[in-house]
Amino acid sequence: xxxxxxxxxxxxxxxxxxxxxxxxxxxxxxxxxxxxxxxxxxxxxxxxxxxxxxxxxxxxxxxxxxxxxxxxxxxxxxxxxxxxxxxxxxxxxxxxxxxxxxxxxxxxxxxxxxxxxxxxxxxxxxxxxxxxxxxxxxxxxxxxxxxxxxxxxxxxxxxxxxxxxxxxxxxxxxxxxxxxxxxxxxxxxxxxxxxxxxxxxxxxxxxxxxxxxxxxxxxxxxxxxxxxxxxxxxxxxxxxxxxxxxxxxxxxxxxxxxxxxxxxxxxxxxxxxxxxxxxxxxxxxxxxxxxxxxxxxxxxxxxxxxxxxxxxxxxxxxxxxxxxxxxxxxxxxxxxxxxxxxxxxxxxxxxxxxxxxxxxxxxxxxxxxxxxxxxxxxxxxxxxxxxxxxxxxxxxxxxxxxxx
Amino acid sequence: xxxxxxxxxxxxxxxxxxxxxxxxxxxxxxxxxxxxxxxxxxxxxxxxxxxxxxxxxxxxxxxxxxxxxxxxxxxxxxxxxxxxxxxxxxxxxxxxxxxxxxxxxxxxxxxxxxxxxxxxxxxxxxxxxxxxxxxxxxxxxxxxxxxxxxxxxxxxxxxxxxxxxxxxxxxxxxxxxxxxxxxxxxxxxxxxxxxxxxxxxxxxxxxxxxxxxxxxxxxxxxxxxxxxxxxxxxxxxxxxxxxxxxxxxxxxxxxxxxxxxxxxxxxxxxxxxxxxxxxxxxxxxxxxxxxxxxxxxxxxxxxxxxxxxxxxxxxxxxxxxxxxxxxxxxx
Numbered sequence: 196x197x198x199x200x201x202x203x204x205x206x207x208x209x210x211x212x213x214x215x216x217x218x219x220x221x222x223x224x225x226x227x228x229x230x231x232x233x234x235x236x237x238x239x240x241x242x243x244x245x246x247x248x249x250x251x252x253x254x255x256x257x258x259x260x261x262x263x264x265x266x267x268x269x270x271x272x273x274x275x276x277x278x279x280x281x282x283x284x285x286x287x288x289x290x291x292x293x294x295x296x297x298x299x300x301x302x303x304x305x306x307x308x309x310x311x312x313x314x315x316x317x318x319x320x321x322x323x324x325x326x327x328x329x330x331x332x333x334x335x336x337x338x339x340x341x342x343x344x345x346x347x348x349x350x351x352x353x354x355x356x357x358x359x360x361x362x363x364x365x366x367x368x369x370x371x372x373x374x375x376x377x378x379x380x381x382x383x384x385x386x387x388x389x390x391x392x393x394x395x396x397x398x399x400x401x402x403x404x405x406x407x408x409x410x411x412x413x414x415x416x417x418x419x420x421x422x423x424x425x426x427x428x429x430x431x432x433x434x435x436x437x438x439x440x441x442x443x444x445x446x447x448x449x450x451x452x453x454x455x456x457x458x459x460x461x462x463x464x465x466x467x468x469x470x471x472x473x474x475x476x477x478x479x480x481x482x483x484x485x486x487x488x489x490x491x492x493x494x495x496x497x498x499x500x501x502x503x504x505x506x507x508x509x510x511x512x513x514x515x516x517x518x519x520x521x522x523x524x525x526x527x528x529x530x531x532x533x534x535x536x537x538x539x540x541x542x543x544x545x546x547x548x549x550x551x552x553x554x555x556x557x558x559x560x561x562x563x564x565x566x567x568x569x570x571x572x573x574x575x576x577x578x579x580x581x582x583x584x585x586x587x588x589x590x591x592x593x594x595x596x597x598x599x
Numbered sequence: 600x601x602x603x604x605x606x607x608x609x610x611x612x613x614x615x616x617x618x619x620x621x622x623x624x625x626x627x628x629x630x631x632x633x634x635x636x637x638x639x640x641x642x643x644x645x646x647x648x649x650x651x652x653x654x655x656x657x658x659x660x661x662x663x664x665x666x667x668x669x670x671x672x673x674x675x676x677x678x679x680x681x682x683x684x685x686x687x688x689x690x691x692x693x694x695x696x697x698x699x700x701x702x703x704x705x706x707x708x709x710x711x712x713x714x715x716x717x718x719x720x721x722x723x724x725x726x727x728x729x730x731x732x733x734x735x736x737x738x739x740x741x742x743x744x745x746x747x748x749x750x751x752x753x754x755x756x757x758x759x760x761x762x763x764x765x766x767x768x769x770x771x772x773x774x775x776x777x778x779x780x781x782x783x784x785x786x787x788x789x790x791x792x793x794x795x796x797x798x799x800x801x802x803x804x805x806x807x808x809x810x811x812x813x814x815x816x817x818x819x820x821x822x823x824x825x826x827x828x829x830x831x832x833x834x835x836x837x838x839x840x841x842x843x844x845x846x847x848x849x850x851x852x853x854x855x856x857x858x859x860x861x862x863x864x865x866x867x868x869x870x871x872x873x874x875x876x877x878x879x880x881x882x883x884x885x886x887x888x889x890x891x892x893x894x895x896x897x898x899x900x901x902x903x904x905x906x907x908x909x910x911x912x913x914x915x916x917x918x919x920x921x922x923x924x925x926x927x928x929x930x
Contacts, residue, residue: 371812371813372812372813372816373813373816373817375811375812375813376788376811376812376813376814376816376817377627377788377817378728378729378750379728379747379748379749379750379751379785379788380728380729380749380750381749382812384812448732449728449729449732449733493707493733494706494733495706495725495727495728495729495730495733495747495748496727496728496729497727497728497729497748498727
């Protein structure tokens with residue numbers, strides 16, 4: 196399909212300078228182009244923010260309406276459903292977003308995600324996998340994890356790991372603390388995370404293979420990441436807004452929408468997460484989008500499945516981090532787009548000539564209220580239900596093609 | 600013996616302020632005076648239950664009470680059934696084995712079904728913490744929690760408080776040691792809440808593997824040493840140890856548990872002279888408690904607890920159905 200050139204004017208680049216941007220052949224052609232170089236469809240952004248489309252690293256469903264609402268142009272799909280442990284499955288998943296969403300499947304690290312035998316990571320890479328993931332759980336066997344890391348590394352792929360020691364967390368649905376005790380919920384100590392990270396960091400030091408911890412949510416875990424980065428180990432980590440804005444008090448009244456994996460932590464840990472997002476320890480902010488219907492959530496707390504529908508609230512909660520002074524707008528879009536693009540090795544995630552024209556316009560100020568009953572996602576399991584927020588994507592382009 | 604703090608329930612001012620709750624989900628929602636109100640009301644029922652052969656008070660006549668037990672129970676179910684029947688209600692028991700009602704959606708569907716049958720009160724037990732709250736949010740009638748997972752068992756805490764009050768003349772300013780598997784015990788949680796709320800010093804005596812986290816936030820002190828923990832206690836409250844905890848995961852063996860945490864006559868000497876011994880039942884004789892202690896009528900309150908259970912449950916059923924019955928002042 197021939198795309199006509201596009202000119203976006205009067206937009207504030209990442210909330211900063213007012214710019215115009217020219218798009219040709221689905222790619223960013225020029226920032227502040229000289230006047231009238233021929234015909235172009237012109238959009239007056241009216242002072243809204245111009246930003247790269249969000250790249251959501253680690254979602255559990257290809258839920259287009261939610262991604263489109265949230266300004267997400269690319270979603271890296273976790274291998275759990277399937278699981279994505281073969282080239283054919285990866286190829287099909289990669290096509291699952293066409294034509295208006297990029298889906299980047301993450302290859303299952305082991306066959307059936309059972310943590311025992313290496314999956315065909317090389318063939319899955321050829322089929323379109325952009326990274327390797329251990330899924331919802333970690334690989335318990337250190338020997339297997341070591342082989343996964345070194346094998347993926349040789350293929351140029353990062354391993355995306357889950358950080359919870361399964362021995363400590365078995366059967367647990369909450370973090371040790373007053374809330375879990377009062378509610379009578381089986382809980383595990385928060386150090387389960389730091390223990391898992393320690394092991395994997397040793398393996399990274401040994402193999403030199405890159406690793407990304409999808410969610411690091413505790414002070415001790417973040418301290419380990421900070422120290423590893425100081426040693427220049429190839430380590431990155433991410434988080435979702437839930438652990439930045441909520442602590443385990445949110446599970447009071449047995450609210451299953453706040454049942455997450457890893458579970459919500461103490462208020463002290465939450466503050467450590469905010470500090471880590473401010474000082475650069477955390478590299479990626481993702482939605483963890485995992486829509487769950489009433490059959491999975493309208494249950495007694497311990498029987499409900501973990502997960503939240505996060506795609507629609509990701510941008511608004513990110514903008515809250517800006518308003519609260521934890522990050523600058525430019526850093527926010529590093530967390531939401533540039534850093535995930537780097538991990539996945541895709542030519543997107545920033546606004547620079549030559550890159551894919553995955554763009555969003557952001558109305559950063561308009562207030563709205565999160566409402567579980569009015570979600571675009573196919574299930575409304577958000578722990579932010581009822582919360583007043585500000586900001587949303589008003590227009591989006593994927594490869595220069597207007598989606599919204 | 601009737602305690603001196605007792606007032607007849609009719610002495611409380613009208614206006615529905617005496618117990619402002621639609622359901623009884625847990626002690627966590629109650630105030631100290633609400634607990635006292637229930638205990639005082641229960642005293643009256645103790646008298647009735649002891650008064651000769653005819654024990655009927657038909658104030659709940661025509662009402663339907665459903666006892667929905669999603670977890671096996673003999674004594675609690677029986678106690679609620681007798682309580683309902685003595686008040687003249689039509690009592691129906693529903694046993695749902697965990698295997699057949701496992702999915703929560705089925706749980707809510709079951710609750711909606713019971714609701715459609717226009718029950719006037721439901722008594723619910725479930726193996727999962729929070730399950731009773733989940734049902735209470737969906738039905739139109741008062742719901743009484745008869746035990747949910749490890750969360751709460753409020754009528755047990757109320758009957759324990761009543762038992763203590765009758766035996767020792769008060770249930771405040773006492774030193775009470777709760778001993779055993781606190782981690783998995785809803786009885787312990789409800790009792791910790793109730794007894795601290797009423798102004799007692801509560802101690803937890805448990806092996807570290809069976810002590811819940813953050814106990815200091817519950818305003819109790821924890822002891823891993825039984826002799827130290829029950830020293831000078833007015834009340835020694837034993838908990839039942841489930842057999843599956845003794846298989847090596849939490850405890851090495853029943854034998855070792857008895858050696859370290861079993862309540863023997865010798866160990867009981869550490870407590871105050873005249874200290875009472877409680878147990879919610881059913882007991883594992885020779886494991887957490889020796890028969891000679893359990894069967895000593897001067898120390899053990901175990902059968903009295905069962906008796907108080909019926910009275911407390913009658914009081915709860917009466918109070919929670921007052922709005923429905925149009926009792927003046929309760930709207």
